[in-house]
Amino acid sequence: MHRIAVLAVAPVTAFDLSIPELVFGSAEVGGGPAYEVLVCTLEPGPVDSTGSLRVLVPHGLEVLERADTVLVTGSGSRADADPRVLAALRASAGRGARIASICTGAFVLAQAGLLDGRSATTYWVQAGALAHRYPAVRVLPDVLFVEDGPVLTSAGLTAGIDLCLHMVRSDHGAAVANAVARLTVVSAVRHGGQEQSVGAPVAAADGSSLAATRGWALGRLHEPVSLAELAAHAGVGVRTLNRRFLAETGVSPLQWLLAQRIERARELLESTALSVEQVAGRSGFGGGDSLRRHLLRRTGMTPRAYRAAFSASKPAPGA
Structure with missing residues (x-):
């Protein structure tokens, strides 16, 4: 079973954090679950969110050591992440894990150097800041998600759903991804190059x-x-x-x-x-x-x- 480690970097965006389990947890192949999803953070326990919620995260960074995919969700902080988090991400990438981010999780990947020389995106409000702070990253501010080799990044909020559906589709085909889309009542086809539709009525x-x-x-x-x-x-x-x-x-x-x-x-x-x-x-x-x-x-x-x-x-x- 494909193991996905979802990395929460405080303060987490609670909506973003819920997306991977919603999408990957709904995928079935051969009558059984296609993925195991484990949420982790630097120090297991309560984690602050960008709103009034506190989220209880049960696992630590050791989960990343055995993950096939590591997914960093959105964070309300663009400050430097803990060096232990960055080292764990680099180690995961070094052993060949697929690396992804939702929304401002791209800042954490950039801090780890995993976006250097790659195309990436993030929430359109923060795209300029990402490009300014990390000039080695080719920031595409208007797309839903970007796949550059083994590293994937998405725009904010619902674009994270599109990214996760894209990964399901890549792993198991359109039929499985479309079944997940039907279960979660979302659009089955929004490709990465589609605009974030900023300002669209x-x-x-x-x-x-x-x-x-x-x-x-x-x-x-x-x-x-x-x-x-x-x-x-x-x-x-x-x-x-x-x-x-x-x-x-x-x-x-x-x-x-x-x-x-x-x-x-x-x-x-x-x-x-x-x-x-x-x-x-x-x-x-x-x-x-x-x-x-x-x-x-x-x-x-x-x-x-x-x-x-x-x-x-x-x-x-x-x-």
């Missing part, structure tokens, strides 16, 4: 949300769907559709549609014995070449390689 509560149109499109992923058809279903013009889609989802209608098609293809590759051409047709790519190109760009894997890595079924003879 909240969708109106007057019935003008495009949720019905997105649901309509999801039922037609196997068909060509144009911007004009999406706009017609929503009862608006194309320009209005683009503007409102961006406000509600953070991406354009065509970017959203492509992400859903890729997600459908990944699930079909994992859970069926359909040929690559059949998967391409059912997910709206038209042909295998188009599917290969988009899947390779998104995952770094061809459809056959993806199926070999994640499939629960074998391709049909001659497929």
